[in-house]
Amino acid sequence: MFKTINPLVAPKISEQDEIQDTTVKITEFCKEPKTRKETQEFLDIQSRSYLNQKIMRPLIK
Template identity: 50%
Template sequence: MEKERVLVENSNKPHGNGTIDPNNFSPFPKNPTIAKFFKEIGRVDELGSGVRNTYKYSKIYSGGEPVFIESDVFKTIIPLKYISNQNSDQVSDQDERTEKLLEFCKIPKSRSEIQEFMNIKSRRYLRNNILRPLIDGGQLELTIPDKPTSPKQKYYTNN
């Protein structure tokens, strides 16, 4: 996994070389042993549906097209999150708010202090959408880690 794509490589019995065009390809199992296994356990819709579905859903979810390259090693490259200019402002604003919060928490702060600083009315929203992701990501720490719900709990960053 990379920042802007996922690259998957698999051994292959090639039926050609180069990039696969989804509009003009014949489905062949790239790895017959794996294909047989997935067919036996009922995890395969039909031969070749993976290429078609990956094209279909990649456009919906990331706005980009995957690339399939056939050779001795079959490669699939799936783009990750396409961010349009319209959404990049929202992402930048969110990153900026997070940076300000982390700066604010260089000195331990209570939930209510953080809530007021962030101008967030809902405790649940603050806990689930702001604090928990930062704690899970290691960006915020608890002053009383053994009692995460303590009323005396404070949050801090050690950057």
């Protein structure tokens, strides 16, 4: 039995998967202290509130 994979159809990445991936990036990036602005620029996140609510608060918890 063969399974065909369509390379034009990318698997959907859930918001939770994206947040977990971002968490790993931040953990590595912040081994040395960084400002909120530096972190936001590193992650290319435009919204300060998104960074705070979806990324930083869960990390702090």
